[in-house]
Amino acid sequence: MPYEKEYSCRLHSPDGFQPDSFRRIHQGKLDIIIGKPKGEAATTAQSFRYDKTKWTINEARQHCLKHKGQFEASDLNPDVGFKFSFIAGITSLNKKEHTAKFYLMNTSRNRNNWGVTEKSLTEALPTITKVALNTGPDYQTSHPKGHFPSSEVTAVGHFTAYEQPQPSYALATAKICDEIAWSMMQKGQLGPVSVVIHAFHVSCSSCQTELKITDDPQEHKCIKEGSGYEQINSFVFSRVDFVDVPAYPQAGLLEMHAHGERREVPIELLAAFYVNHLSGVQPQLGLNQKNKEKEKKKMSEDQDKSVADLQIENQAHKEKLAELQAALTDLKKQSQAEVEASVELKKVRDELETLKAAAHQQLVEEAYLERVQAGIADKPEVDKAYLHGFTDEQLRNLVAEAKKFASMLQSAKAAPKLRYEASENEKTVMLTAENEARLRLGLPTKKLESD
Numbered sequence: 001m002p003y004e005k006e007y008s009c010r011l012h013s014p015d016g017f018q019p020d021s022f023r024r025i026h027q028g029k030l031d032i033i034i035g036k037p038k039g040e041a042a043t044t045a046q047s048f049r050y051d052k053t054k055w056t057i058n059e060a061r062q063h064c065l066k067h068k069g070q071f072e073a074s075d076l077n078p079d080v081g082f083k084f085s086f087i088a089g090i091t092s093l094n095k096k097e098h099t100a101k102f103y104l105m106n107t108s109r110n111r112n113n114w115g116v117t118e119k120s121l122t123e124a125l126p127t128i129t130k131v132a133l134n135t136g137p138d139y140q141t142s143h144p145k146g147h148f149p150s151s152e153v154t155a156v157g158h159f160t161a162y163e164q165p166q167p168s169y170a171l172a173t174a175k176i177c178d179e180i181a182w183s184m185m186q187k188g189q190l191g192p193v194s195v196v197i198h199a200f201h202v203s204c205s206s207c208q209t210e211l212k213i214t215d216d217p218q219e220h221k222c223i224k225e226g227s228g229y230e231q232i233n234s235f236v237f238s239r240v241d242f243v244d245v246p247a248y249p250q251a252g253l254l255e256m257h258a259h260g261e262r263r264e265v266p267i268e269l270l271a272a273f274y275v276n277h278l279s280g281v282q283p284q285l286g287l288n289q290k291n292k293e294k295e296k297k298k299m300s301e302d303q304d305k306s307v308a309d310l311q312i313e314n315q316a317h318k319e320k321l322a323e324l325q326a327a328l329t330d331l332k333k334q335s336q337a338e339v340e341a342s343v344e345l346k347k348v349r350d351e352l353e354t355l356k357a358a359a360h361q362q363l364v365e366e367a368y369l370e371r372v373q374a375g376i377a378d379k380p381e382v383d384k385a386y387l388h389g390f391t392d393e394q395l396r397n398l399v400a401e402a403k404k405f406a407s408m409l410q411s412a413k414a415a416p417k418l419r420y421e422a423s424e425n426e427k428t429v430m431l432t433a434e435n436e437a438r439l440r441l442g443l444p445t446k447k448l449e450s451d
Helices: 057-064 118-132 180-185 219-223 250-256 265-278 291-373 380-388 394-415 425-440
Strands: 006-010 023-027 032-036 045-052 071-072 082-094 101-104 115-116 134-137 154-166 169-176 193-204 231-242 260-266
Touching: 006 057, 057 180, 057 193, 057 231, 057 425, 082 180, 101 154, 115 118, 118 154, 118 169, 118 180, 118 231, 169 180, 180 394, 193 219, 291 380, 291 394, 394 425
Parallel strands: 115 231, 134 231
Antiparallel strands: 006 045, 006 071, 023 032, 032 045, 082 101, 082 193, 082 260, 101 169, 134 154, 154 169, 193 231
């Protein structure tokens, strides 16, 4: 629910949390409501709160959208902030499902001198499902101020789906729940709708200066000189009402195809009207198409203007394509540099492995020579193959043990011979010491020889 002193952003429904587990924590100027989801012990964020003295409505909404939340504000009403309205129309009716698909809007600059960005259109689309489709009392569509007061309108349907076939325009589908309204739509008596949007952030399309609600946009330098227009960067859909717009494109076409299963109006025709309608002089033709020749001329002028706009847009696309191709070339160069660096790295790694192998082989040779000196080496090819399976650290230990053993043998040879023979017990002690050394070196032990 909206709050008086703060904006809110619902991340999860409170119904999915344990009662009495909610508490508020602070992170800078952001307040976070956390709680324990049902069946879980850990807490998680349920919603955000934005103090209105610290956050603008646009900052709060952008933060909420970034975290895929549902934004709410108490001051979202048609009489506060920026309000823009435009005419949209039915592109098709589905008799079986009782649904009407509307060409909602596009990102072109219209003749009211404003336009939405692709990003803001994408972000705002989900809010259309919160809006009803209305008519005036007794299905009236004409009001001096454009819209009947909210207390006097009747909801004849609600929007259930939306789509954005291309970033530059959007469609929305409404389920029609009023049979009289449905019949009037099939006959072409109800067609165009006035869509009201509530904008949070508006800037000049040329210099990007933010336009305040207290400013007169027409007095802004760029807009006044004709080089810029009001660019809407953030908005929500506020209301959608059927209206009486003379000469709206689908009026006659819907009547012409009234007996078909599906009735459709070319999207291109509605797009051209969206860009060019409301020039300040309203045509005099009504929904009954009394003056078809005059309407045909108007449509031709609209189409000529659309072609000119498309040519400008096409040139912009060509320039953008050139920029992308240049960026692609730079990426290819960068990729080639990365490949060359990878090849150089592999070369260094291979050289390192070669050096490691040479060092290991040198340790094998050293261990073999020490074992020869100690008299414990086997045949060269056998002993070296045996030693090759040891790690460098193990080979260093073997070298040390072999040197000790060789030193013991050398000392034994240098000692004077005794005049008496060693006893059996002394022989056993010496053999035990020798076998312990042989075991440390991985060699088979010897047995005590009999006289």
